[in-house]
Amino acid sequence: MAKEPQWSRLAWQGIAFDVPADWCPGQLQGDWDTGYLRVEDELNVRLELRWETLGRRTATASALVDNFLRQTQKKLRRGEAQPQVVRDRSVPQLSAHDHEVFTWRGSYHAHSLMLVCGDTRRVVHLRVFFEPGNELKSLTRHVFASATSGARDGLAEWNVFDFVFRLAPDWRLQTSGLKTGCLQLAFRDGRDDLEVTRFSLAEIVLRRAPMDEWFRGQFAKALKGFRTTLAEEAYREHASLRCTGMLRARSRPFGLLRRRRYVTARLWHCPECDKLFAVRLVGDVPDDSRVDAIADTVVCHGHEE
Secondary structure (H helix, E strand, O other): OOOOOOEEEEEEOOEEEEEEOOOEEEEEEEOOOOEEEEEEOOOOEEEEEEEEEOOOOOOOHHHHHHHHHHHHHHOOOOOOOOOEEEEEEOOHHHOOOEEEEEEEEOOOEEEEEEEEEOOOOEEEEEEEEOEOOEOOHHHHHHHHHOOEEOOEOOEEEEEEOOEEEEEOOOOEEEEEEEEOOEEEEEEEEOOEEEEEEEEEOHHHHHHHOOHHHHHHHHOOOOOOOEEEEEEEEEEOOEEEEEEEEEEOHHHOOHHHOOOOOEEEEEEEEEOOOOEEEEEEEEEOOOOOOHHHHHHOOOOOOOOOO
């Protein structure tokens, strides 16, 4: 009997689903409206996710599957055997959404979920690849049943390498840095800029320098031009710093000379998970309360506060 996998959550651009814990993101492309995500294990690509926004046009899941199969079959090489396709299946947990599950067996083998999200008008196409003789049916059912798209209580879920937080969908991802030891996602909403960051090996880092000294060094470039103050305070029962400041007039672009810009940041150390977390926001509001509202959604040490 196959061993039941350990599960982790993956959430990107408001689309979330469970994956086996030993599967990791291998490629992330696109934005909220359209994009591609690939998940791999040590040897192979195991899952692909594509999404797009319908715009003004309408389409059913069945029609989208028809089009996908038609376009995919056009790409078959001359003399290649026709694939076997099994269609018209569904997932009980997704009954509130228009969707179809189908299986393709040919030059590759995959179970697919085509999901149309009426509230966001996004189409989600999720594929789990398998080898002949090991169809991963139970695993695939779990992945598909766990799939969600869009905001919950007005907030979209983000979860990559167990770095978990939630944001309003108006915050659009600009850049992502997924490096060993440091995960950083940068967002923009109008004129406001936001960074949410997680640093690993916090105990070693803080042996070398106290938190305030490390913060000023680590964020020196981001805080350049700002006149800042740091306050030590407890946050979620952890050691923490709150940074506030205003951009000096000589550092403002010419067009912004009459408009003040402020930075607000929250940094805290979670010894239970040996991580440092930082939320930094630059906008038009001094001592912006949104920073702590966002920080409150960050999963700190295995559970949401």
